[in-house]
Amino acid sequence: MATQTKRPRVAGPVDGGDPDPVVGFLNWCRRVGLELSPKVAVSRQGTVAGYGMVARESVQAGELLFVVPRAALLSQHTCSIGGLLERERGALQSQSGWVPLLLALLHELQAPASRWRPYFALWPELGRLEHPMFWPEEQRRCLLQGTGVPEAVEKDLANIRSEYHSIVLPFMEAHPDLFSLRVRSLELYHQLVALVMAYSFQEPLEEEEDEKEPNSPVMVPAADILNHLANHNANLEYSANCLRMVATQPIPKGHEIFNTYGQMANWQLIHMYGFVEPYPDNTDDTADIQMVTVREAALQGTKTEAERLLAYERWDFLCKLEMVGEEGAFVIGREEVLTEEELITTLKVLCMPAEEFRELKDQDGGGDNKREEGSLTITNIPKLKASWRQLLRNSVLLTLQTYATDLKTDQDLLSNKEVYAQLSWREQQALQVRYGQKMILHQLLELTQVGSFPVP
Numbered sequence: 001m002a003t004q005t006k007r008p009r010v011a012g013p014v015d016g017g018d019p020d021p022v023v024g025f026l027n028w029c030r031r032v033g034l035e036l037s038p039k040v041a042v043s044r045q046g047t048v049a050g051y052g053m054v055a056r057e058s059v060q061a062g063e064l065l066f067v068v069p070r071a072a073l074l075s076q077h078t079c080s081i082g083g084l085l086e087r088e089r090g091a092l093q094s095q096s097g098w099v100p101l102l103l104a105l106l107h108e109l110q111a112p113a114s115r116w117r118p119y120f121a122l123w124p125e126l127g128r129l130e131h132p133m134f135w136p137e138e139q140r141r142c143l144l145q146g147t148g149v150p151e152a153v154e155k156d157l158a159n160i161r162s163e164y165h166s167i168v169l170p171f172m173e174a175h176p177d178l179f180s181l182r183v184r185s186l187e188l189y190h191q192l193v194a195l196v197m198a199y200s201f202q203e204p205l206e207e208e209e210d211e212k213e214p215n216s217p218v219m220v221p222a223a224d225i226l227n228h229l230a231n232h233n234a235n236l237e238y239s240a241n242c243l244r245m246v247a248t249q250p251i252p253k254g255h256e257i258f259n260t261y262g263q264m265a266n267w268q269l270i271h272m273y274g275f276v277e278p279y280p281d282n283t284d285d286t287a288d289i290q291m292v293t294v295r296e297a298a299l300q301g302t303k304t305e306a307e308r309l310l311a312y313e314r315w316d317f318l319c320k321l322e323m324v325g326e327e328g329a330f331v332i333g334r335e336e337v338l339t340e341e342e343l344i345t346t347l348k349v350l351c352m353p354a355e356e357f358r359e360l361k362d363q364d365g366g367g368d369n370k371r372e373e374g375s376l377t378i379t380n381i382p383k384l385k386a387s388w389r390q391l392l393r394n395s396v397l398l399t400l401q402t403y404a405t406d407l408k409t410d411q412d413l414l415s416n417k418e419v420y421a422q423l424s425w426r427e428q429q430a431l432q433v434r435y436g437q438k439m440i441l442h443q444l445l446e447l448t449q450v451g452s453f454p455v456p
Helices: 021-032 082-087 099-110 137-144 149-174 186-199 266-272 291-300 305-320 340-351 354-362 378-383 386-400 407-415 417-422 425-447
Strands: 040-043 052-055 064-069 234-238 242-247 286-290 329-333
Touching (some): 082 099, 099 149, 149 186, 286 291, 286 425, 291 329, 291 340, 291 386, 305 340, 340 386, 378 386, 378 425
Antiparallel strands (some): 040 052, 286 329
16 A cells, blocks of 8 residues: 655653553543444554554454544534533634634643543644644745645635634633633644644535535544545544444555545645645645636737737636636646536637637527536547647646746656655655646646647
8 A cells, every 4th residue: 555754743641641642542532432443553653654543453344443422522512611612603703614623622722621631642742743834934935836835825824813813812811711821822823723624524514404504623533543545445434423434445454544534636735734645646636727827828829909808808708607716726637627617618718719709708608518528537638629728738838837846857856766865854745746736737738739839
């Protein structure tokens, strides 16, 4: 099975607790009714890094690995200030929706009698989380330029600061008996946001609940010990009274048990979890082409002011159809375009003859939009119209220019094991993100060949 570099865990006893945090955690599991199969073990040995869960014996697909009763979950409802958080729910609303859980964690972390203290002992050391939000800004921009991560982190940091100063700190100051001075810290709040981002779980809505607000995140002891792989071998199932981790494929004795955090590209993994899967292990990896980049490529293809104005008119029409936006992106996977409808409609509208566009616009977008099923799987891209391929190709070339390095530079670093080993952990992770994206983009270049163009 492929392995990954994973966010580091550094655990230790909490305030004089059990010197072996695993023993303390397992004793706590028994007290709260969290049942682990005798076939699994929490261990530092045989895992990709830090704590993980390994198979003591061979496990068959469908076997139950552990059961977490809902009472053992740590959430805004189960914490010791759950009543207060519920009463103040209106005042705690925020863009993230995470404030109640974060306040629960801030309280329980400093509460001497918190029932979750043995669980906290297996948490990573908060000061050593490796999310890019903790990297120096210049390092983040240098290593991850072009990947989309620096922009996502800047938004996160702005939202965290706003949320903390406008909601969280005033709430803690209004309840000084529940929040000691040592937890009234923006730095600690940053760290807990990253922890919730990486370790919490969000129960999916039922099909009939699609119109409801998403469920709030919760901390799930034992489940958050499992590491992630795209080719995972276990999955978390939800039921009324408990959560169950079930094997999805046979797991040989001694092998690590991996959960999935969802279909995550490497840029999402490093942004939200602080690690990546090395190329080519992450079969869910993607590359983004910013929607405004396609607009720029279309504008570069105009020769007259009239053509330029028409290109903007086409773009405005696509905005009206809600196919594009100033901050949106077309998402390209290794085998398919995940935003197929948006991209094919955009290429069609930007490339169609002017008269055809006028007719479509007069019909208010209600014209014939039929397309061949699966027409934008990667292997079918060469079958697109030449003008569409040209626009897509020019958009890819513009996207490649946003990186600080070219593909060959990254390939040379990856292929030289001695040089790669001398890179810092962050440099290695960032390199894997860049390389995976560029490989997808260069595959697009090969598939959109119309003429002879230089490749960056």
